[in-house]
Ligand SMILES: [Zn+2]
């Protein structure tokens with residue numbers, strides 16, 4: 105029995121357990137760990153807004169809605185900060201706990217399916233999976249500050265965007281060092 109409620113728990117006690125009943129809420133979650141991928145994410149305690157609709161269905165509670173949050177990270181080419189607003193829809197079914205056992209028996213063969221089922225915790229539903237999934241799905245894997253970001257200069261590591269167009273480094277290549285003087289004396293015709 106779970107006694108501790110996670111940061112995305114929502115109490116459905118006001119929703120009558122009668123199929124077809126529906127309630128809507130505007131929620132803000134701002135007590136949570138960072139949510140996201142290694143390169144982009146919603147920082148810890150940064151508000152995550154959820155427009156939630158819960159509907160009673162025969163198997164449990166169907167939760168659907170929209171997740172919106174402010175995401176920050178770094179350009180994967182030039183490391184400049186990136187900020188973006190993400191908004192994504194989700195739909196999850198939370199089965200009644202009582203169904204957990206009978207359901208298990210009936211579906212023992214379909215073990216692979218078992219993990220994907222979410223269950224209620226008393227009157228609570230845990231929106232963490234739904235919220236994380238929705239947010240992460242909307243995040244680019246290799247975020248860029250702009251489509252044509254030129255990244256960093258391979259020699260000095262400065263962002264190409266901030267350097268003059270003719271930016272270059274003198275190459276002190278040992279193989280050509282001996283030819284430098286010769287090349288200088290080469291007569292121009
Ligand atoms: Zn960039």
Ligand SMILES: [Zn+2]
Pocket residue numbers: 257258259260261262271272273
């Ligand atoms: Zn450079």
